[in-house]
Amino acid sequence: MNEFSLINKYFAESSFVRKDVIIGIGDDAAITQVPQNQSLATTTDTLLKGVHFLANTSPQDIAHKAIAVNLSDLAAMGAEPSWLSLSLTMPDADEVWLQGFSEKVAELTEYFSVQLIGGDTVKGPLSITITAQGFVPQDSVLTRDGAKNGDWIFVTGTLGDAGAGLDILRNKLTGDDASASDYLVARHRRPTPRVLAGTVLRRLASACIDVSDGLLQDVMHIAKASGTGVILHVDRLPISDALRSYVKDLHQAFGYAASAGDDYELLFTVPEEHRNTVQTALDSYSIMHTCIGQMTGAIGKLDLKLNEKPYTLYDCERVGYSHF
Amino acid sequence: MNEFSLINKYFAESSFVRKDVIIGIGDDAAITQVPQNQSLATTTDTLLKGVHFLANTSPQDIAHKAIAVNLSDLAAMGAEPSWLSLSLTMPDADEVWLQGFSEKVAELTEYFSVQLIGGDTVKGPLSITITAQGFVPQDSVLTRDGAKNGDWIFVTGTLGDAGAGLDILRNKLTGDDASASDYLVARHRRPTPRVLAGTVLRRLASACIDVSDGLLQDVMHIAKASGTGVILHVDRLPISDALRSYVKDLHQAFGYAASAGDDYELLFTVPEEHRNTVQTALDSYSIMHTCIGQMTGAIGKLDLKLNEKPYTLYDCERVGYSHF
The missing domain is CATH 3.90.650.10 (PurM-like C-terminal domain)
Structure with missing residues (x-):
């Protein structure tokens, strides 16, 4: 199976759908609309087998953690998540693994009302990079640098x-x-x-x-x-x-x-x-x-x-x- | 050297700076501003050693290709690039390699007027995932599906x-x-x-x-x-x-x-x-x-x-x- 059919079979239709996504998976880039008066929050995290999860971790749990750690970064900025991009490096096109992984992606995109808008698949050591995007009003961003003596x-x-x-x-x-x-x-x-x-x-x-x-x-x-x-x-x-x-x-x-x-x-x-x-x-x-x-x-x-x-x-x- | 000092030393100050970046590298997520009346274009591509580049490729050329392939995806949508996120998996913190890689990132972000707004570093087999973002007016998006008989x-x-x-x-x-x-x-x-x-x-x-x-x-x-x-x-x-x-x-x-x-x-x-x-x-x-x-x-x-x-x-x- 080539990478196009992989993406299409397991991911193109397995995600929650949002109205602010003009073009999702399937073109060279996704096209989305950020609401007026909102800033865009973007974060990227990579999970690598043996470093961020043990070798025997289920595809469902890997998907859960990859999404959760990225949404957590948005949460720490006070941002509401909207879209995910997924780059998946895996040693072979294991359909059972992909089935489990993509089902969890579908479940969590629904739960958090976020849409999977694109990604990449590569043959190699198991590794998942997710980029999460979201919105936060510019005057409401939470940062690390605002704490004062006595807080x-x-x-x-x-x-x-x-x-x-x-x-x-x-x-x-x-x-x-x-x-x-x-x-x-x-x-x-x-x-x-x-x-x-x-x-x-x-x-x-x-x-x-x-x-x-x-x-x-x-x-x-x-x-x-x-x-x-x-x-x-x-x-x-x-x-x-x-x-x-x-x-x-x-x-x-x-x-x-x-x-x-x-x-x-x-x-x-x-x-x-x-x-x-x-x-x-x-x-x-x-x-x-x-x-x-x-x-x-x-x-x-x-x-x-x-x-x-x-x-x-x-x-x-x-x-x-x-x-x- | 830990990952915080790595990112700070080589990337935090090596990028072109844009006015639409409210918070760049250093917090849990980047905060940026998409211009009114523009849609957001987002694309992600992973480059893995041995698959997308040969083992003896210089860090400069790897950086060049990782950025170029992502900007090319934005170009194919008619989008103007604005921001990059970089997830870098590398076997060890090789300072000579990082110096070469980050200098090329700095050069190309300047050339294309894009800002590196965040990323991740992980210890593992050499792999680079870049997420590129940019803008395109919604009525001007170039897609794959608009060709007609005779074009x-x-x-x-x-x-x-x-x-x-x-x-x-x-x-x-x-x-x-x-x-x-x-x-x-x-x-x-x-x-x-x-x-x-x-x-x-x-x-x-x-x-x-x-x-x-x-x-x-x-x-x-x-x-x-x-x-x-x-x-x-x-x-x-x-x-x-x-x-x-x-x-x-x-x-x-x-x-x-x-x-x-x-x-x-x-x-x-x-x-x-x-x-x-x-x-x-x-x-x-x-x-x-x-x-x-x-x-x-x-x-x-x-x-x-x-x-x-x-x-x-x-x-x-x-x-x-x-x-x-």
């Missing part, structure tokens, strides 16, 4: 689940609680991009980022971009019941929550005058959120506290992921 | 050079003319996207595509999308002096011109009533163009002619490239 640090959802899930899959973490294990592995394999939370935070959060590299690295991205420091209260980090049950040692749970990455929760800062509004708005959408610390004037400095006392992490070496 | 078929530049250049590099084609060899290899390594030609053809061409898969495959993409057939006059295919000199046998030159692909010239169809206008407009910009045939009513049928008589190609097996 409160919040995070959506719970932290550390994905890292624990990955360690379970790698046999680096073992335990008895099968349902907790399933939950943690699912959080690793099928992260939830916080798209709605991102739009709710527009004009309220002073800075925002998604937790992909790990909380400590990501909070320091905000601090460095904003010219501030950070106090984090480790005892306030939101830990899921599953993680607490599975790892037993609470300090190990704190280690996962602080450093493991891949949670794709939103980490954001809020000025005192918006604190109540943010909490009320997120509550009204039932979006879990936790205040975990505060920005400081100590530029570039990270203070970890446990019950108000200085704290050193259980696993200090594990501070995020570096490719090179 | 004239034109192509910019010369055909077959890139294919001959690749065969020279692979030692499948040999000859004495060193300067012709250099020219053909350069045409393979550093194709020219016909961006200006694409904008000139807006509202004049009835259909357009770039010659990437090979003339015969690409003209049939237009024919199938438009519901027409094709007559091509092989004796009218534009052959460069270098190709004619190097291959000696004119029929072999026709074979390269018809089938070899990777020329990235624009192939387009023109209704009789626009024929003079198109030729005058392209002449006024010194854009070489040649009428090579005509669309017919014989849906899906391709007739090759040599001096008005039916013709069979020198190398009929070589009809474009298929990945799977």
Whole structure:
């Protein structure tokens, strides 16, 4: 099967259809319409077998993660996703794999109301690059550089689940609680991009980022971009019941929550005058959120506290992921 | 070196800067502004070592080709390029390679007035995915599906050079003319996207595509999308002096011109009533163009002619490239 029939068979008709797509898959480029008074948000992420997912990961879970990590980047800017482009490198035209992958793409494009508008297929080591586009009003963009001394640090959802899930899959973490294990592995394999939370935070959060590299690295991205420091209260980090049950040692749970990455929760800062509004708005959408610390004037400095006392992490070496 | 310092060191400040980029490299997504009354054109292409370029290709030539093939797709829609996103998978953080690659990116973004707005870096087999974005007025988009019976078929530049250049590099084609060899290899390594030609053809061409898969495959993409057939006059295919000199046998030159692909010239169809206008407009910009045939009513049928008589190609097996 050649690449044209591949694209046509599995992708051309498997996507949600939007009215703002004038030309989708099938020409040299897609043609789309950005609404007036909206800026365009664009992000690209590549997932490579053995680096971003284990070799035995299902095509459904690979599709889920590839889409989720890109939508998460848009969410962190406060943008509403609209279109996806997919470049798929795969060793052979495995129809079972393509069936599973494209069904998940269809399901998620429908769920998030985004359209697959184009892409490329190449023969080679399994790798997926997605470019996601979306809209955000220009005066509502969430960035990393707006945090001020005294702003409160919040995070959506719970932290550390994905890292624990990955360690379970790698046999680096073992335990008895099968349902907790399933939950943690699912959080690793099928992260939830916080798209709605991102739009709710527009004009309220002073800075925002998604937790992909790990909380400590990501909070320091905000601090460095904003010219501030950070106090984090480790005892306030939101830990899921599953993680607490599975790892037993609470300090190990704190280690996962602080450093493991891949949670794709939103980490954001809020000025005192918006604190109540943010909490009320997120509550009204039932979006879990936790205040975990505060920005400081100590530029570039990270203070970890446990019950108000200085704290050193259980696993200090594990501070995020570096490719090179 | 970690991926953040890689991106910052080599790419964050190496690109042309545009006023319509509100946030470029360095946040979770880029934020840009599409002009009012313009549609957005988006295309993605992946180049993989060993598939799209030979293992010994210089980083400069890889950067050139990765950018050119994407801008060529925009040109084929009549779009003016604006922004690039780059996902770079490489086996290690080779600083000499990155220096060469990023210098060429900087040079070409300047030349085409496009800004690098984001991307990703991953450790793995050398592969480059670029997403290019641009603008085109909605009523001026060039597509594949507008050709009508009787429309004239034109192509910019010369055909077959890139294919001959690749065969020279692979030692499948040999000859004495060193300067012709250099020219053909350069045409393979550093194709020219016909961006200006694409904008000139807006509202004049009835259909357009770039010659990437090979003339015969690409003209049939237009024919199938438009519901027409094709007559091509092989004796009218534009052959460069270098190709004619190097291959000696004119029929072999026709074979390269018809089938070899990777020329990235624009192939387009023109209704009789626009024929003079198109030729005058392209002449006024010194854009070489040649009428090579005509669309017919014989849906899906391709007739090759040599001096008005039916013709069979020198190398009929070589009809474009298929990945799977």
